[in-house]
Amino acid sequence: MKQIKFNQAYVRIFTLITLCLTASNFTTKFGLDSYAIYLNDQLILQQMVNQPLNLRVLPLKDAKESDQLYIKYTHCTIKGGAGTNRSISLQDEKGNTLKRWTFADASGSDLTMKIAVKELLEVEKNHANQELSLHYTARELPKGEMLSMLRL
Structure with missing residues (x-):
């Protein structure tokens, strides 16, 4: 029987290619x-x-x-961009949720979530000396993301 000898360089290249393909997955x-x-x-x-x-x-x-706030959050890893089970919460400086708005899953190209400014002003009246912030959560982002602080 003949024995086939592989060159050590070819073995290394094959191993490197295999590792790269595995890592890319x-x-x-x-x-x-x-x-x-x-x-x-x-x-x-x-x-x-x-x-x-x-x-x-x-x-x-x-x-x-009478104004409306429209928020459009786009996830980079989702086809179409919109998350599911979306919500926006208004939180105080200690992280307590003061108000939460939930939104239906987006259909089509409209990804917007609408909040009445009147509702923000009502919450702000009861928490006038606190810093308030808007936070977004979705099934794809369960820990949430702070969108912004508010200056009312």
């Missing part, structure tokens, strides 16, 4: 979650989740009770 999809917040039709905040927290302040001082 475990990597996550590249990209970042992002969101945009509108006051009525005007964009007031647009962020990627890796930007510093100190930039995330909603200027709502001039907002009227």
Whole structure:
């Protein structure tokens, strides 16, 4: 019987290729979650989740009770972008949830979640001397993401 001798360099290359292909099956999809917040039709905040927290302040001082806040959160790893079991919560500086809004799963291209500014102002009246913040949660993001601080 003939014995086949493999060159050590070929064995190393084959091992390297095999490891690379195996590792690529475990990597996550590249990209970042992002969101945009509108006051009525005007964009007031647009962020990627890796930007510093100190930039995330909603200027709502001039907002009227009749105004609407529209929040569009896009997940980078989901086809269509929208999460499921979505909610927005208003929290105080200690992390206590003061109010929670839940939203139906998005259908089609409309990913927006709508909150009446009147509801934000009502909560703010009862917690006037506290810093309030908006937080997003979804089945795909159970720990949540702070969207912004509020300036009412």
